Amino acid sequence: MCAGTVEFVMVRQDDPLAEPLLAELGLEYRARYGDLSGTEYADMRSYPAEQFAPPGGVLVVGLSGGIPVAGGAFRRLDASTAELKRIWTSSEHRGRGYGKLVVAELERIARERGYRRVYLTTGPRQPEAVALYLSTGYTALYDRALPAEQVGVHAFEKQLGAAG
Template sequence: MEYTSRYGRNDELARYPESEFAPPYGAFLIVVSGGETVAGGAFRRYDAATAEVKRVWTHPCHRREGLGRLVVRELEREAVGRGYRRIHLTTGPRQPEAVRLYLASGYDPQFHVADRPTRGPLAFVKDLHRHM
């Protein structure tokens, strides 16, 4: 698994139970092309006004096709529909493509981009009503 190759053994992907991504507070999205799952993502409740995006990914063979942006945009649209006003998310320091995706998607980094940390999660937030 790619996540393990970047970070070693890590339980982050299994940290939250499936139920946290179920309606009415969460959502799970997959993108299927030619019968194959090629991208996906999810969100869960962070607080009453904020959704937390988790597990955004794109199959390596389908990167640079805009699928990451599609997933993020659809998760944002669904979050607004569920009454959320903000999104919070984190990514890891060994995922520069994710950092670029969130910056290009209008997320505000909660760290100095030029001095990007090499350890710990990198947090982003986005005010959905300002950007939608």
């Protein structure tokens, strides 16, 4: 199925538009990883909100018909690298290509802000995320021949071209 029309809006971490996506993401992580205490997945708001605020970062929500269907964020990792975080598509809207649209929008904004590289990590129990990043041109920074649980955190990177 093809992605429908999505309008991206930049929001703060505490914006009501981001709430349903972050809440569902937290539930998904708990279902996949069990007890998350002490991990970065324990609280979807564990990073200070200012890390995802301009000019160094951003949090976007994709709206379709005014309904939040997908979202994601990045924060400044270093002067030339943005780190993608919290890429998510609502369970009701999966399989429509929204994840690719979120990644493309975050890359576009990162490029505009002068970043030349994007870095991200995902967990070993998120094969859909691994497939998304590989399909959108990311390079795995781990041995893909190893079992996912043995790898642990799956790191990726992508070089961005110049803006415009």
